[in-house]
Amino acid sequence: MVKLYACLGSGNCFKPWLVMHQLGQEFNLTLIDVLKGEQKSPEYLAINPLGVVPYLEIEAGQGIGESNAMLWYLADGSHLMPADRAERAEALQWMFFEQSKLEPYISPARFFTTIVPEQREARADDITNWQALAEPGLFRLDAHLAGRKFMLASGYSITDIAVFGYVHVLEEAGLTLSHFPSVERWIADVTQTHGYRPLAELGQAESKAA
Ligand SMILES: N[C@@H](CCC(=O)N[C@@H](CS)C(=O)NCC(=O)O)C(=O)O
DSSP states (O other): OEEEOOOOOOOHHHHHHHHHHHHHHHOOEOOOOOGGGGSSHHHHHHTTOOOOOOOOETTTTOOOOSSHHHHHHHHHSSSSSSHHHHHHHHHHHHHHIIIIIIIIHHHHHHIIIIIGGGGTTTTTHHHHHHHHHHHHHHHHHHHHTTSSSSSSSTTTHHHHHHHHHHHTTTTGGGGGGGHHHHHHHHHHHHTTTOOOOOGGEEEEEOOOOO
């Protein structure tokens, strides 16, 4: 059985967790407390030398880093992977967009606004900067989603899940969802898809390996 190493509250960890729930795939979950630095422990570095989560162990000694690569692996051959060649390329396009134009700004703004609010004041200038850097990507995403239900024409896919991971919690980064009305409508549609589970449930029910 595959094993997901993840931390609570992370949009990146949420992505493979949600895909496995939506595909009905069994998995083990091991929680890593990044606030305590467990991702840099010798035990964890022996599993994932990059020292970050998420990490998907597919068998002993073999695993995948990078959340969007995990989605690609997990969805292979399923209804969450677009069947059309051009759409698979479009899926990758949006996954790279998510990791270059959205996640690098929404994630730290959210971290210092909501996850460690005691550091919010000290990082106020950085937060303002990250919010400003996130906005062009969010306006681009909003324009793409205007008039379409999901990211790809063929319907709900890992493309939506990759982008959803951090975009659906943008208000926790101090951004304003109503500025992006098509994104707001799309978020509501994603939460209605089969097997959807919210980020707050990550770590609530799964078996937790040591
Ligand atoms: N691009 C990577 C990002 C991985 C990442 O930076 N994970 C964060 C949590 S969301 C982490 O482990 N941070 C702790 C650290 O960098 O030490 C992905 O999509 O998986």
